Amino acid sequence: MTRSVLSVEEVRKAVFEAAELPLSRAITLPPETYVDPGFFAHEADAVLSRGWICLAHVSQLKKSGDYLRLDLLGEPVVVIRGRDGEIRVLSRVCPHRGADILHPVFGGPEEGNEPILVCPYHRWSFEADGALKGCPEMQKAEGFDKKDWRLSSFRSEIWQGFVFVNVSGDAAPLAELYAAFADMIAPWDTAEMEVVIELKWDCDFNWKVMVENWIESYHHLGIHHQTLNTSMPAAMTWTDPEQGHFIRCHLPFNKKTTEKVMEAAAKDAALDGFKPVAGLPLDRQLEWGLYLGLPCFMLLTARDRVIWYRLLPQSEGRCALLTTTLVTRAAMADPDFAETVAAETTMLRDFHLEDMQVNAAMQAGLRSSKVVRGRLSHLEEPIWHIQRYLARSLRVAEPASPSV
Incomplete structure (x- = not known):
């Protein structure tokens, strides 16, 4: 039996209903939220253009x-x-x-x-x-x-060295929305860092496919089982309580990698990457920090770099992506900087290729008449937070009810 296609209003209702579920009962959104041009047009106006x-x-x-x-x-x-x-x-x-x-x-x-x-x-x-x-x-x-x-x-507005635009012109200031976010990444002083690696990707998938895949680490044990999962196992990852305007996730290292980082930190030494960021607390060096400034500002913090993703939604099935690496000026002065950039560019490309592959497969499956709405793991808590943000944004953008 072929699944019936939902109208934009039915999709909105389904988003609201999903957002009201507790995490333990969380489900995925209707496929129309990823593949329907009518819903994308509504979402672009009600969510994306009104955000930063x-x-x-x-x-x-x-x-x-x-x-x-x-x-x-x-x-x-x-x-x-x-x-x-x-x-x-x-x-x-x-x-x-x-x-x-x-x-x-x-x-x-x-x-x-x-x-x-x-x-x-x-x-x-x-x-x-x-x-x-x-x-x-x-x-x-x-x-x-x-x-x-x-x-x-x-x-x-410029926030922490990043240039943001608000198309509608009526969003609250970033200093207000991302106040706690700014405090969390303050040790990296991103305004003083520099972009040293840029990789462009032409993506045949919905923008939410990208941000949902990026912010949850459950998939480390699948598509990244030979790369990221070897040092940051999916089962060890966790998410901060709901913040409202951004999401913070923790990707702690396994025991072996933790011991290597602690040894390097005691000597203020680099491992395989760039010269480490000066003054980082040890606990921040022992994990990758993932942040999603809603709707689609993706930032990753590590002991020696920040990785930033510029995501520009284009249609229900396309987005333009730039993946970048930022480092300190001290790291750029290192004698081996050029060789490190070359090696880290390869690393960045390799694990992002895995994401691009699975995202394309996800978009293809979402177009099928046989696709069903799945259940979420506790490790996919960030997706639940995204659903709740989407529901809040759609409700705020609802037209006022006509007066009786």
């Missing part, structure tokens, strides 16, 4: 004019550092006739340095703060004033 999405780290935009060209929820944006040193998130849509001034068809790079942004259509040009600089042959347009024709901007 991380686009960059300040170290990727060091000089005036440095930019990143990105597409987010149907909006063509450019993240750019101005002459005043400020980083802004601007629309790429020219206020003259609506062209995307950095569209890929023009052959420009996804990132680079352009102190002046020029629309190829009619050569209107813009400063890196969005101000209109030049507009040829507009002298006969009555009442035309260049000050009125800027590139539009999106609300953005």
Whole structure:
């Protein structure tokens, strides 16, 4: 018997019902939440556009004019550092006739340095703060004033060195939402770290498939059984109580790895990776810390690095992913830094390939008429937290009931 397809309203109801279950009875969400274009459109408006999405780290935009060209929820944006040193998130849509001034068809790079942004259509040009600089042959347009024709901007904030955007413009400040999160990662001083590895992935799966797989460590004993599970066994992982706007998970090392780290920590020495972050408490060195700033800011802390994932949802079945590694400037000064980067890039690619494979398989299964809603293990508690966040966000976005 073929499973009937749920409407968007039925999916919403199912999300609410799942979120109300205790963890011991938790179930997966309906497959429509991952594969239905109607639900993705609703979710994009009600959840993603109203939340904070991380686009960059300040170290990727060091000089005036440095930019990143990105597409987010149907909006063509450019993240750019101005002459005043400020980083802004601007629309790429020219206020003259609506062209995307950095569209890929023009052959420009996804990132680079352009102190002046020029629309190829009619050569209107813009400063890196969005101000209109030049507009040829507009002298006969009555009442035309260049000050009125800027590139539009999106609300953005820099938090712990990361550049976030809020498309709707009405989210609470990050300092409020992520206050406890900031305290937890303070020992790494991420604003002073630098991105030294970047790997781009074109993903044929829903954004929630990515974040759910990433934040739960139950799958260490499956797809990562020969990589991560050898040092961080799934059964040892655990999750902090519900925080509301972010999730924190602990991935402690097994006995053998713990002994090696303790020996290295006593000498302030590196193991296989980079020079360790100075001043980290020993207990923080004996685990990987996983954080999900809801909806999709993924951060991993380790004794010698931070791994950050930029996830940009594109459709019900696609997202763009950048996996990065950040290290301290002291680590970058190490004589063996280049060799370490090469080795750690291979490591990062290898275990992420395992995730990409299983995520693609997950998306394929979710499209089947035979897919069923499964039960969650206690080790998948973070998925339950995501469900509860999703339900809260959908409820907040509900239209007001008409007055009687």
